[in-house]
Amino acid sequence: MTNPVTIDRRHYEDLAVGEVITLGTIKVTKEMIITFAKEFDPFPFHLDEKAAKKSLLGGLASSGWQTAALSLRMLVDAFLSKIASAGGLGFDNLKWKMPVMKGDTIGGTVTITGLRRAHSHPEWGIVTLAFNITNQKGQPVMSMVLNNLIDVRDPKAPITGDAA
Amino acid sequence: MTRWFEDITENETFPLGDYTFTEAEIIRFGKLYDPQYFHIDPDKAKFSHFGGPIASGWHTVCVGHRKMVDALFAEEERLRVIGQEPGVSGPSPGVNSMVFKAPVRPSDTVTYEMIVTSKRRSNSIPGWGLLFYRLNATNQHGDMVYSAEIVGFSKLRDYKPTPLQKLTIWAAQLPVIGKLLRR
Numbered sequence: 351m352t353n354p355v356t357i358d359r360r361h362y363e364d365l366a367v368g369e370v371i372t373l374g375t376i377k378v379t380k381e382m383i384i385t386f387a388k389e390f391d392p393f394p395f396h397l398d399e400k401a402a403k404k405s406l407l408g409g410l411a412s413s414g415w416q417t418a419a420l421s422l423r424m425l426v427d428a429f430l431s432k433i434a435s436a437g438g439l440g441f442d443n444l445k446w447k448m449p450v451m452k453g454d455t456i457g458g459t460v461t462i463t464g465l466r467r468a469h470s471h472p473e474w475g476i477v478t479l480a481f482n483i484t485n486q487k488g489q490p491v492m493s494m495v496l497n498n499l500i501d502v503r504d505p506k507a508p509i510t511g512d513a514a
Numbered sequence: 515m516t517r518w519f520e521d522i523t524e525n526e527t528f529p530l531g532d533y534t535f536t537e538a539e540i541i542r543f544g545k546l547y548d549p550q551y552f553h554i555d556p557d558k559a560k561f562s563h564f565g566g567p568i569a570s571g572w573h574t575v576c577v578g579h580r581k582m583v584d585a586l587f588a589e590e591e592r593l594r595v596i597g598q599e600p601g602v603s604g605p606s607p608g609v610n611s612m613v614f615k616a617p618v619r620p621s622d623t624v625t626y627e628m629i630v631t632s633k634r635r636s637n638s639i640p641g642w643g644l645l646f647y648r649l650n651a652t653n654q655h656g657d658m659v660y661s662a663e664i665v666g667f668s669k670l671r672d673y674k675p676t677p678l679q680k681l682t683i684w685a686a687q688l689p690v691i692g693k694l695l696r697r
């Protein structure tokens with residue numbers, strides 16, 4: 351069954367290992383940090399500047415999960431909403447390398463480092479995406495490797511190479 | 515963990531409670547952080563292999579983190595009530611793996627639990643220990659929603675720094691912390 355939502359988007363066959371996706375940028379404001387922290391990460395060092403200064407973070411910084419969620423948002427806008435994505439499988443090696451401080455602007459690149467067919471589901475491929483998220487000074491703040499499902503345009507095509 | 519590093523037992527399981535995801539919450543989170551059609555548009559989501567809207571995996575993970583923070587605060591309160599000084603937890607350096615399994619649909623209830631699988635003293639930040647823990651999320655049918663291996667910092671109680679180490683601790687609070695945080 352073809353999916354009318356994604357039929358005109360890029361499919362598995364249209365991607366190649368080595369493609370680099372340039373993300374947009376997001377400025378992380380004090381208000382964004384506190385709003386997110388109140389809902390998902392209410393440690394004093396994400397809510398209060400005084401407590402933040404005394405913490406290991408050294409100042410008001412975003413929750414690592416906020417940095418991750420904003421990074422995903424940038425990937426959806428630049429890539430996942432333009433491919434026949436069938437959902438995320440998970441991620442590995444998420445590293446928070448430096449805090450994202452209030453007023454920082456994050457951006458970066460995502461590189462396709464793997465592409466393989468799913469053995470048990472010929473209609474899907476798995477695209478592996480390596481994130482390099484940086485701040486406005488070019489310093490790396492977060493990295494991770496995400497695995498996402500993508501529809502195969504021709505599921506009857508033989509599965510070759512390293513299938514998962 | 516809001517218990518001193520020394521008081522945390524390996525393989526101890528902490529129930530974190532549950533959370534019911536409404537369609538409105540799923541769509542609100544999706545529009546902010548993961549605006550793919552199967553998270554934000556119930557009509558279009560019918561065409562996906564999920565057959566309807568599902569929560570972003572990151573939504574279920576962020577809620578799981580909140581449940582963990584709430585449990586830490588509750589443990590802190592429990593210790594205070596029995597007259598003990600609670601420990602101090604620090605930021606997390608990262609997540610080794612996160613596997614999304616069963617999708618979370620509107621009205622699903624997800625139950626979270628945390629298991630400290632191992633711990634060791636930090637090599638890079640004196641006075642702190644590292645906790646390695648697993649966070650499991652399960653739906654009301656008993657299906658695994660996600661399973662994660664996460665790392666966190668926990669302060670040592672029985673730590674007497676030398677003057678040089680005191681200087682290092684001070685330096686670790688400067689914005690160059692990233693390099694020091696690397697395990």
